[in-house]
Amino acid sequence: xxxxxxxxxxxxxxxxxxxxxxxxxxxxxxxxxxxxxxxxxxxxxxxxxxxxxxxxxxxxxxxxxxxxxxxxxxxxxxxxxxxxxxxxxxxxxxxxxxxxxxxxxxxxxxxxxxxxxxxxxxxxxxxxxxxxxxxxxxxxxxxxxxxxxxxxxxxxxxxxxxxx
Numbered sequence: 001x002x003x004x005x006x007x008x009x010x011x012x013x014x015x016x017x018x019x020x021x022x023x024x025x026x027x028x029x030x031x032x033x034x035x036x037x038x039x040x041x042x043x044x045x046x047x048x049x050x051x052x053x054x055x056x057x058x059x060x061x062x063x064x065x066x067x068x069x070x071x072x073x074x075x076x077x078x079x080x081x082x083x084x085x086x087x088x089x090x091x092x093x094x095x096x097x098x099x100x101x102x103x104x105x106x107x108x109x110x111x112x113x114x115x116x117x118x119x120x121x122x123x124x125x126x127x128x129x130x131x132x133x134x135x136x137x138x139x140x141x142x143x144x145x146x147x148x149x150x151x152x153x154x155x156x157x158x159x160x161x162x163x164x
Contacts (some may be wrong), residue, residue, distance in 0.1 A: 003034075003035070004023060004026070004027075004028040004029075004032070005028065005029065005032035005033060005034050005035075006034045006035055007019075007023055007028070008020065008023045008024070008028045008029075008030070008032070008034075008040045009034035009038060009039070009040045009043050010034075011023060011040075012040035012041070012043060012044035012045070012051055012055060013040075013043045013044060013045060014045065015044075015045035015047070015048035015051055016051075017048065017050045017051050017054060020040070020051055020054055020055065021054055024054065024055075024058045030055045030056075030058045030059050030060035031059065031060060031061050031064070037067070038066075039060065039061070039064055040055055040060065041055050041056070041060040041061065041062065041064060041073050042064060042066065042073060042076075044073075046073075046076055046077050046080050046082045046085050047080070047082050047085065048085075049082075049084045049085050049088055052073075052085050052088045052089065053088050056088065056089070056092040060092075062074075062089050062092040062093050062094035063093065063094055063095055063098075065098075068101070069100055069101050070098075070099070070100045070101040071100040071101070072094065072095075072098060072100075073085075073089050073094065074086060074089050074090070074094045074095070074096060074098075074106045075100050075104070075106050075109055077089060077106070077118075078106035078107065078109045078110040078115070078118050078122065079106075079109035079110070079112075079113055080113075080115075081110070081113060081115035081117075081118055082118075083115075083117050083118050083121055086106070086118060086121065086122075087121070090125070096122060096125060096126060097126070106118075106122060107119065107122040107123065107126065110122060
């Protein structure tokens with residue numbers, strides 16, 4: 001019989017929000033590794049923000065690192081260009097200043113893949129790092145998110161100093 005950790009990881013990987021919710025409500029740990037040593041947040045369908053938010057709301061570790069590559073979920077989201085998932089991970093406390101085994105930051109991965117919206121977002125946050133409250137105050141940040149997304153998706157200069 002498949003363990004609850006394997007079932008949760010599989011549901012997260014397939015983006016099955018209702019199944020993920022049911023397993024979490026039944027007591028499955030959001031941080032329990034599957035048979036392959038990966039947690040649900042590490043194998044989740046990166047483009048499914050609802051699954052990411054659900055796992056995080058049940059206590060998934062947004063900073064868990066792959067033991068081999070040292071990459072974290074923010075590396076995966078940045079590499080694949082999933083801005084909304086990256087935002088949810090960051091709001092849950094994911095660090096953006098960590099390097100993988102090859103010394104790459106999430107920003108580097110987004111640059112390599114040409115995900116300009118993610119690059120602008122990360123540059124804005126990293127340049128604002130001196131004013132932590134500006135990027136970690138959840139209510140204030142969420143209220144600015146639509147304007148920031150619009151700016152990220154525009155062809156405006158990459159200087160985000162005037163972003164809301």
